[in-house]
Amino acid sequence: MLNAKISGIASYVPDDILDNEMLSKMVDTNDEWITTRVGIKERRILHDDTKGSSFLGIQAVNKLLADYHVDPKEIDLIICGTSNPDYRFPSTASVIQHGCGLENAYAYDIQAACAGFIVTLQAARAYILAGLAKKVVVVCAEKMSSMTNYTDRATCPLFGDAAGAVLLEPTDEPVGVMDAEVHIDGEGLNHLLMKAGGSAHPATHETVDAGDHFIYQEGRAVYKHAVRNMLSSTLSVMKRNNLTVEDVDWLVPHQANLRIIEAVSSRAGFPDEKVLVNIQHYGNTSAASIPLCLDEYKGRLKKGDKVMMTAFGAGFTWGAMYLVWAI
Secondary structure: OOEEEEEEEEEEOOOOEEEHHHHHOOOOOOHHHHHHHHOOOEEEOOOOOOOOHHHHHHHHHHHHHHHOOOOHHHOOEEEEEOOOOOOOOOOHHHHHHHHOOOOOOEEEEEOOHHHHHHHHHHHHHHHHHOOOOOOEEEEEEEEHHHHOOOOOOOOOOOEOEEEEEEEEEEEOOOOEEEEEEEEEOHHHHHHEEEOOOOOOOOOOHHHHHOOOOOEEEOHHHHHHHHHHHHHHHHHHHHHHOOOOOOOOOEEEEOOOOHHHHHHHHHHHOOOHHHEOOOHHHHOEOHHHHHHHHHHHOOOOOOOOOEEEEEEEEOOOEEEEEEEEOOO
């Protein structure tokens, strides 16, 4: 049976670190307050107004191609998951495609907020299984600092900048993306969004002055829905594939908030040693968080390991994916 496997992975984070002590000098907060509530100690920031999410994505994709000795001309398709596109148009994927010399690849963006990696990987998998592509790059690139309000103590400690990329290829082996489910509920709109800048509320002097071009989040509502929906989708995919906690080697949740990660993993019955976490170093990097985490821990992953991934983001959109590691 044809499957779609991850045959390569890479990530990129900027060099500049914004730790909690530095943040406490910018806004009324402190290390204890941030660590207790969200488990984040530091985050990486791209301090260059001339560079967007595509810069992060280009670094990750170029590293992927170099590390796995892939000819850029062999890539058929690149799909970019991002909530921070360089421009409203053209696509950020097209900028990355050009920047990486993927001259034979088509490119487009997917906007699925923090669930972007799972949704984008599911789309790439469909191209592989349909025989429409043989080498697909999935890249999630997020310059979250570009829409973070550093005067808002509730949201500014949360977010960091990063990109993660994987290469997806066909295989006859029982490895790769085995199953997934994704969901959306548009009723979540008012709880987590950027209020202005789109066609419903175009940019004006008033929207800029009001701070409506930054992330707006109602934390309690997001926490409640994130825990419930990440848990339910994870258990649903596991049940459909006859998997128990003992069968699964690793749980890789979206790195949004340590309390959310702990609530989901404990309610699902996963011991701490099976849960991959790096939020303390990078914060919430939205769609980039899962590939960034997988790349950081790839030395512990073995071919054949069973991996569950789950994410939740604005929309509300969420889902889970069952992956058998192939590298």
